[in-house]
Amino acid sequence: MSKQTVMIIGLGLIGSSLARCIKKNHPNVWICGWDKSNETNKTAVENKVVDYLPESFEKAAQASDVIVLAVPVNTAQYYLKELSTIALKKETIITDTSSTKQEIVCTAKGYNLNFIGGHPMAGSHKSGIFACDENLFENAYYIFTPTKIEQENQVKQLEELFSGTRAKFVQLDPKEHDEITGMLSHLPHIIASGLVNQAEGFNQKHPRAKQLAAGGFRDITRIASSDPQMWTDILLSNRHVLLQMLSKWQKTTSQLSFWLENKDIEQIHRFFENAKEMRDHLPTDEKGSIPAFYDLFVDVPDRPGSIAEITSLLAKVPISLTNIKILETREEIIGVLQLTFKNEKDLTTAKMYIENKTDYHCRLQ
Numbered sequence: 001m002s003k004q005t006v007m008i009i010g011l012g013l014i015g016s017s018l019a020r021c022i023k024k025n026h027p028n029v030w031i032c033g034w035d036k037s038n039e040t041n042k043t044a045v046e047n048k049v050v051d052y053l054p055e056s057f058e059k060a061a062q063a064s065d066v067i068v069l070a071v072p073v074n075t076a077q078y079y080l081k082e083l084s085t086i087a088l089k090k091e092t093i094i095t096d097t098s099s100t101k102q103e104i105v106c107t108a109k110g111y112n113l114n115f116i117g118g119h120p121m122a123g124s125h126k127s128g129i130f131a132c133d134e135n136l137f138e139n140a141y142y143i144f145t146p147t148k149i150e151q152e153n154q155v156k157q158l159e160e161l162f163s164g165t166r167a168k169f170v171q172l173d174p175k176e177h178d179e180i181t182g183m184l185s186h187l188p189h190i191i192a193s194g195l196v197n198q199a200e201g202f203n204q205k206h207p208r209a210k211q212l213a214a215g216g217f218r219d220i221t222r223i224a225s226s227d228p229q230m231w232t233d234i235l236l237s238n239r240h241v242l243l244q245m246l247s248k249w250q251k252t253t254s255q256l257s258f259w260l261e262n263k264d265i266e267q268i269h270r271f272f273e274n275a276k277e278m279r280d281h282l283p284t285d286e287k288g289s290i291p292a293f294y295d296l297f298v299d300v301p302d303r304p305g306s307i308a309e310i311t312s313l314l315a316k317v318p319i320s321l322t323n324i325k326i327l328e329t330r331e332e333i334i335g336v337l338q339l340t341f342k343n344e345k346d347l348t349t350a351k352m353y354i355e356n357k358t359d360y361h362c363r364l365q
C-alpha cells in the first residue's frame, strides 16, 4: 500500500505547526505543502516541515488522502472552489483550520465536497512559518464540525492523524461553534483592539501614559497584536453573530454609564462581583478558548549580566520556557523581564529557583 499523503495548503503558523504534529506521531505520512509565498515554501522544505512541494496543484490534490486548508478564512473558500473542479480520490477528506465554521461548511456543501470543518482553538498573536510550534495545540480544544453521521469514521481518522497535537478533540454544530467563538474569541479581539485604539488618542494628549502602560492594560490587549487581515476576515465571516454581540456589549457600556451618572455603588459593585465570580471559576489548567499564559515578571536590577544570570539559571532546570521579553515600565530599574511558561507547574518551579538563587523580585503580574 502506498504511503498516506497529506496536502497542507497554507504553511503559516497553523499549517506548519500541524505539519510538525502529524510527523511526530506519523513519520511515514508523506506531507506535501502548498503556499503562495515562495519564501515560506523554501523555509518549509529546508526545515523539513513538509516532505515536498509539488509543481502541479491539481496532481498533488489528486494524490492526497487528506487535504488541510490552513489559509485565511476567505482564501479557504477559494480553495474549496478550486478543489471542486478536480477529480479527487473518492475517500479524500478535506478539512480546514479556519476560525469560523458556518460559512465554510455551507460552501463545501454547495460544492458537494467531502469536507469536515476543523478549528484548533489555540494559536498566538504571531503568524507565519517562523512562529511554527509543535506544542502549540497541546491541551487545547480542537473542534470538528461534521454535519453527517456518516462522517463519524472520518472524524476518527482525522483525530488519529492529528494525535500528535495532543489536543482535546470535540465536535460542535457549525452554528454553535460560531456563536461560542464569537463570544469567547472574536468579541474579545474587537474589545482589545478598541481599547488600544482609544489609548492611542489618549497617549497623544498624555505622552507619559504609554510608558506607564503595564499590568491589566498589557494583559487584556495582548491579542490586539494579531494579524489585522486575519481578523478582518474572521469578523466579516461571523458578522451576524458579532452584530448581536456588539449590540449587547453596547447595552453593557450604556448601563455602566447610567450607574456612574447616578453614583449607583451597589450596581457597580455587583458588576465587578459577578465578573470576578465567573472569572475565578474558569478552568485554568487548559488552553481552551481562553489561552493559558503563565507569566512571571522579574524586576531586573541595573547590574551587567543580570538577564543572562536568570536565563542561564533557568536553563539548568527541566522546565519549558516559551517566551522571554524585556519590558521597560519603571524608571529606577532597567526593566522587567517577562518569562512565559507552558504551564503553572513550570512557572512555580522557575519562581522558586529565581527567588532561592538570586535576590531578584518575582511577581505574577
Ligand SMILES: NC(=O)C1=CN([C@@H]2O[C@H](COP(=O)(O)OP(=O)(O)OC[C@H]3O[C@@H](n4cnc5c(N)ncnc54)[C@H](O)[C@@H]3O)[C@@H](O)[C@H]2O)C=CC1
Pocket (backbone or CB within 6 Å): 009, 010, 011, 012, 013, 014, 015, 034, 035, 036, 037, 040, 070, 071, 072, 073, 075, 097, 098, 099, 100, 119, 120, 121, 122, 123, 124, 125, 126, 127, 128, 129, 227, 230, 234
Ligand atoms: N493564528 C491563530 O492563532 C489561529 C488561526 N486560525 C485560523 O487558521 C488559518 C491560518 O491562520 P495562521 O496560520 O495563523 O495564518 P498565517 O498568516 O500564519 O498563515 C497563513 C498562510 O497562508 C498562506 N496563504 C495566504 N493566501 C494563500 C493562498 N492564496 N494560497 C496559498 N497560501 C496562502 C500565507 O502565505 C501564510 O503562509 C486562518 O483561517 C485562521 O483564522 C485558527 C486557530 C488559531
Ligand SMILES: O=C(O)C(=O)Cc1ccc(O)cc1
Pocket (backbone or CB within 6 Å): 098, 099, 120, 121, 122, 123, 124, 125, 185, 223, 291
Ligand atoms: O492568541 C490568542 O489569544 C488567540 O486568541 C489565538 C487564536 C486566534 C484565532 C483562533 O481562531 C483561535 C485562537
